[in-house]
Each structure stands twice: as structure tokens, then as C-alpha cells.
Amino acid sequence: MIIRLQTADFDPEREAQALDVKGAGARVSFVGTVRDTAQDRRIEALEIEHYPEMTRAELARIGTAAQTTHDLLEVLIIHRYGRLQSHERIVLVTVWSAHRAGAFAGCQAIVDALKTRAPFWKKEISPEGAVWVPGQTPQDLR
Amino acid sequence: MIIRLQTADFDPEREAQALDVKGAGARVSFVGTVRDTAQDRRIEALEIEHYPEMTRAELARIGTAAQTTHDLLEVLIIHRYGRLQSHERIVLVTVWSAHRAGAFAGCQAIVDALKTRAPFWKKEISPEGAVWVPGQTPQDLR
Amino acid sequence: MITVRCFATVREILGCETRTLPPSSTPQLASDILRIVAGARTTDLPKPLLVAINCEHASLTSPVKDGDEIAFFPPVSGG
Amino acid sequence: MITVRCFATVREILGCETRTLPPSSTPQLASDILRIVAGARTTDLPKPLLVAINCEHASLTSPVKDGDEIAFFPPVSGG
Numbered sequence: 086m087i088i089r090l091q092t093a094d095f096d097p098e099r100e101a102q103a104l105d106v107k108g109a110g111a112r113v114s115f116v117g118t119v120r121d122t123a124q125d126r127r128i129e130a131l132e133i134e135h136y137p138e139m140t141r142a143e144l145a146r147i148g149t150a151a152q153t154t155h156d157l158l159e160v161l162i163i164h165r166y167g168r169l170q171s172h173e174r175i176v177l178v179t180v181w182s183a184h185r186a187g188a189f190a191g192c193q194a195i196v197d198a199l200k201t202r203a204p205f206w207k208k209e210i211s212p213e214g215a216v217w218v219p220g221q222t223p224q225d226l227r
Numbered sequence: 228m229i230i231r232l233q234t235a236d237f238d239p240e241r242e243a244q245a246l247d248v249k250g251a252g253a254r255v256s257f258v259g260t261v262r263d264t265a266q267d268r269r270i271e272a273l274e275i276e277h278y279p280e281m282t283r284a285e286l287a288r289i290g291t292a293a294q295t296t297h298d299l300l301e302v303l304i305i306h307r308y309g310r311l312q313s314h315e316r317i318v319l320v321t322v323w324s325a326h327r328a329g330a331f332a333g334c335q336a337i338v339d340a341l342k343t344r345a346p347f348w349k350k351e352i353s354p355e356g357a358v359w360v361p362g363q364t365p366q367d368l369r
Numbered sequence: 370m371i372t373v374r375c376f377a378t379v380r381e382i383l384g385c386e387t388r389t390l391p392p393s394s395t396p397q398l399a400s401d402i403l404r405i406v407a408g409a410r411t412t413d414l415p416k417p418l419l420v421a422i423n424c425e426h427a428s429l430t431s432p433v434k435d436g437d438e439i440a441f442f443p444p445v446s447g448g
Numbered sequence: 449m450i451t452v453r454c455f456a457t458v459r460e461i462l463g464c465e466t467r468t469l470p471p472s473s474t475p476q477l478a479s480d481i482l483r484i485v486a487g488a489r490t491t492d493l494p495k496p497l498l499v500a501i502n503c504e505h506a507s508l509t510s511p512v513k514d515g516d517e518i519a520f521f522p523p524v525s526g527g
Contacts, residue, residue: 278440280424328447342447343445345447346376346447359377359378359446361444362446363444363445364444367401368426369417
């Protein structure tokens with residue numbers, strides 16, 4: 086499992102190719118990008134804050150759980166932080182599995198868990214000012 | 228919607244980048260590759276036959292249905308045919324949506340439909356000989 | 370004229386990729402076309418046998434008319 | 449020693465990113481630590497308020513001991 090937190094952009098294909106996963110027949114990737122509008126406000130940029138030590142630990146827990154549950158051969162998670170312009174890539178989740186069903190379910194499980202459990206916070210910068218994006222609470226703490 | 232049938236390999240990221248999709252916050256990709264084993268036989272290559280005119284028409288119907296049902300902003304399908312070595316890419320399905328739920332559901336719906344409806348047939352070439360891969364019948368014709 | 374196309378194992382068993390048939394003066398179903406092109410070898414063909422008419426999935430009971438392209442093939446295995 | 453870390457709106461409201469507290473001689477819960485660092489401003493904090501102890505999600509009723517790192521933050525918005 087590869088987990089990376091970085092300010093720099095990434096090339097999803099190059100990152101996936103760097104992992105030579107044997108026996109994989111299916112690979113599913115999710116790429117999240119900064120949208121250019123939110124509730125009719127024009128988004129110029131996003132400022133992403135995170136809690137580095139916990140983010141790393143939480144993503145490892147999320148990845149390991151998905152790997153076991155969905156029979157994944159490999160998991161790659163890259164999440165950026167800092168200031169990102171609209172249309173820039175934010176996050177990449179790529180998983181490999183022998184078959185497609187596990188790959189789809191595993192990738193979606195990681196993305197869903199990441200959005201409710203990983204300690205990232207986003208501030209949207211628009212011409213009208215900066216607004217924190219409303220967040221989510223982990224299922225087991227609701 | 229972009230649909231391509233070709234013998235040549237493709238770069239999933241370059242193909243996705245070539246489509247500049249406005250308003251997309253989520254992109255989900257499926258890449259299918261030739262596995263190196265099947266039922267304990269070592270697979271050297273795959274020979275993929277198809278029915279070009281129908282493949283194109285059927286993929287267009289599948290893509291359009293998913294686009295409507297899952298609110299997809301754009302759909303890209305590339306499927307190779309001819310002789311492919313093990314570990315080579317066979318198929319790419321990439322979809323864009325404003326949000327992740329539609330992107331995951333839409334991509335999976337296209338891949339599932341492709342596997343049961345698109346007229347492709349695979350022959351696995353192993354040291355023991357060539358074997359046709361058992362196929363699937365569309366849901367509405369079972 | 371009706372164009373008949375065969376793919377994969379159907380092509381191998383019937384030893385024929387594309388064939389044209391003169392239009393019939395009486396209404397025809399896909400099963401009638403199959404009887405003409407496969408004859409006694411019909412029993413050797415894969416089951417289920419899939420049928421497409423003008424590049425759309427159809428069935429053995431679908432009607433076929435002059436100008437149509439009909440295809441016979443085994444279950445598919447794309448992706 | 450107990451390390452307290454605040455993120456996002458909690459950091460902005462309390463005007464403090466990291467703070468250390470001496471260990472207590474009596475058992476403490478996360479809510480006790482919050483009372484010390486937020487005081488009257490507790491009511492200004494986001495609801496729900498999330499808590500992590502040693503980089504794992506916890507709650508306001510979780511115990512905190514000497515050497516722990518406790519963090520307070522609003523609901524998350526990653527991905």
C-alpha cells in the first residue's frame with residue numbers, strides 16, 4: 086500500500102505504472118478535482134488544511150480495511166494539501182484486483198471513508214471571500 | 228462521448244486529459260488488463276475478435292444510457308482488439324461527473340454492460356493451446 | 370438481399386464469415402435464416418446462441434426482412 | 449504532559465494551533481481538556497466537534513492520560 090500526502094501535483098497514470106501489480110485484471114481509479122463553482126459561487130482556489138500524522142494513520146487504516154474486505158491486490162492513495170487552483174487534481178485513489186467487482190467496491194469504499202474520516206478541511210476561495218466547506222462526521226461517531 | 232476501437236495500446240491519462248471536461252469534480256476510470264493466469268493455466272496472449280459495426284453501436288447505446296441515468300458529464304470508452312500479450316491493457320472506461328457517487332455508479336454500469344452486451348470474444352492462448360473464454364448473455368435475452 | 374455474419378465459435382463451426390441470401394417472398398424469422406446457413410450443424414452451435422439484427426441484439430423469433438444484416442454468435446466476453 | 453492540537457475553524461476560533469498541558473493528578477476526559485483550552489468559547493465551537501486521541505477518532509467522553517496527543521476539529525471535508 087502506498088500513501089502519499091503532498092503539495093505537488095501528480096500524474097495518475099505514471100503513479101499507477103510505477104506499481105507493477107501481478108495478477109491484476111482490473112484497476113479502478115478515482116480522481117477528485119477542484120470544481121470551478123459551488124452553490125453558484127465561482128471558485129478560484131481551494132485551501133486544504135490537514136492533520137498530517139493522523140491523516141497518514143487514518144488513510145492506512147482505511148486502505149487496509151478495504152484491502153481485506155474487497156480482496157484488493159494493491160492500493161495507492163495520493164492526497165494533496167495547501168492551495169490548489171480550480172480544475173487542479175486533489176486526490177487519487179487507485180486499486181488493483183483480480184476482478185472488476187472488488188476493484189469498484191474497494192475504490193469506492195476508500196473514497197467514501199476518506200471523505201468522512203480523513204482529517205482534511207477545505208476553504209473555498211471565491212471573489213466574495215473565503216468559506217469553509219461543510220464537513221462530515223464519521224458514521225460511528227454520529 | 229468518445230468511443231474508440233483499436234489494435235494499438237493507449238495511455239489512460241493522456242486520453243482523459245485530451246477531454247477538457249468543465250464542471251467535473253470526480254473522474255472514475257476502469258482499466259482492464261490481460262491476466263497472466265486463468266484456472267491455473269498460464270496465459271501468454273489473448274486474441275480478441277469483435278463485430279466492429281455492432282460494437283460501436285452497442286457501446287454508444289451503453290454510454291448514452293449511463294450518461295442519462297447517472298448524470299455523467301462525459302464518457303470515454305476505448306477497447307482494443309486483435310492479439311494482446313498478458314499484462315497489456317484491453318479496455319479503458321473513464322467517466323466524469325460533478326460528484327463521486329454518479330461517477331462510480333456510471334463507470335461500473337458501463338463496464339458491466341460492456342461485458343454482457345458488447346460483441347467481443349476472447350481466445351486465451353496458453354502453452355496447452357487456445358481456448359475460447361466462456362461468454363455472457365445480455366440480461367434481457369436470458 | 371440479406372447479409373448473414375458469423376463470429377467466434379459460430380464462424381469456426383460453420384466455416385463461414387459472411388454470406389448473402391436472396392430475399393424471401395414469404396415472411397422470415399431469424400430461426401429460418403439459421404436453418405438455411407447452419408442446416409444439420411445447428412445442433413453443434415453454442416447454446417445460448419445470440420442473434421443481432423442490424424447491429425442490435427435480437428432473438429431467434431425476431432423477423433428478418435430484405436436489406437437486413439443478421440449475425441449469429443456465442444455469448445460475449447468483452448472488457 | 450498532554451499535547452492539544454486544534455485545526456480549521458477550531459484553530460481560528462481559539463486562536464491556537466498547539467498547546468501543552470501539565471498532566472493531571474486525577475483522571476481526565478477529552479471534555480475536561482476542552483474546558484481548559486476553550487473555556488467560555490466552547491459554545492462558539494462547531495457542532496458536532498470532533499475529537500482525536502493519538503491520531504485516532506475518539507469522543508468527548510474518551511479518557512486522556514499523560515503523554516497523549518488530543519486534537520479538536522470540525523467535521524472533515526477531504527477528497
